[in-house]
Amino acid sequence: GAVVSQHPSRVICKSGTSVKIECRSLDFQATTMFWYRQFPKQSLMLMATSNEGSKATYEQGVEKDKFLINHASLTLSTLTVTSAHPEDSSFYICSARDAGGSGNQPQHFGDGTRLSIL
Amino acid sequence: DQQVKQNSPSLSVQEGRISILNCDYTNSMFDYFLWYKKYPAEGPTFLISISSIKDKNEDGRFTVFLNKSAKHLSLHIVPSQPGDSAVYFCATIWELTGGGNTLTFGTGTQLKVEL
Numbered sequence: 736g737a738v739v740s741q742h743p744s745r746v747i748c749k750s751g752t753s754v755k756i757e758c759r760s761l762d763f764q765a766t767t768m769f770w771y772r773q774f775p776k777q778s779l780m781l782m783a784t785s786n787e788g789s790k791a792t793y794e795q796g797v798e799k800d801k802f803l804i805n806h807a808s809l810t811l812s813t814l815t816v817t818s819a820h821p822e823d824s825s826f827y828i829c830s831a832r833d834a835g836g837s838g839n840q841p842q843h844f845g846d847g848t849r850l851s852i853l
Numbered sequence: 854d855q856q857v858k859q860n861s862p863s864l865s866v867q868e869g870r871i872s873i874l875n876c877d878y879t880n881s882m883f884d885y886f887l888w889y890k891k892y893p894a895e896g897p898t899f900l901i902s903i904s905s906i907k908d909k910n911e912d913g914r915f916t917v918f919l920n921k922s923a924k925h926l927s928l929h930i931v932p933s934q935p936g937d938s939a940v941y942f943c944a945t946i947w948e949l950t951g952g953g954n955t956l957t958f959g960t961g962t963q964l965k966v967e968l
Contacts, residue, residue, distance in 0.1 A: 744894070767953060769955050769956075776862070776960075777960060778855070778958045778961065779942065779956075779958045780958075781947075781955055781957070784949060784953065784955060792949065828896050830896070830956075841887055841899040841902065842899075842955070843899070844889075844896030844897045846894070846896045847895065847896050
């Protein structure tokens with residue numbers, strides 16, 4: 736089945752560091768990818784929609800200058816957490832939907848990135 | 854405002870018995886629902902879905918029931934197996950302001966299947 740690869744799975748770094756997370760669709764093309772964030776014991780919350788070849792669309796309350804998204808190809812989207820601080824520590828997950836599928840086709844998720852800022 | 858709610862944060866069931874996971878939603882315009890399963894340190898995996906034109910969808914040990922009038926859906930797992938122990942999220946399709954759609958998730962229910 737469809738596979739979405741997310742890398743790295745775990746990052747621990749100092750405050751002020753910028754961290755890049757990659758999301759790749761391995762066996763399908765994804766014109767749209769999604770970035771979610773999950774705090775402990777809470778739901779997955781959509782941060783932004785990544786559109787291939789155009790600017791990402793951010794949800795209310797998400798700082799676009801803080802969370803830079805680039806969707807340079809049909810199989811790769813990146814999320815860069817700039818100048819990360821401890822409050823950015825969270826579980827970040829990407830997902831993608833096959834460009835050839837219908838709007839109701841399930842999204843396929845990466846395995847997530849656990850970001851810990853010291 | 855949480856539009857998809859899973860009021861039970863955890864559920865414990867004996868192996869072989871039925872697991873029933875519940876989900877409520879507030880917006881009657883939602884018309885497609887999905888269940889995802891998530892293990893620790895992994896992304897959610899799609900399990901089963903249901904369209905609002907149906908009230909039941911079955912796939913092997915998994916059955917999803919939809920009660921539109923009550924704005925309630927449930928996932929039944931029978932028989933439950935230890936490998937089913939995971940967090941289960943219900944989700945619905947959410948129309949994005951700029952076009953297209955994504956998912957909005959419930960808060961999840963941790964299922965533990967005991968031997």
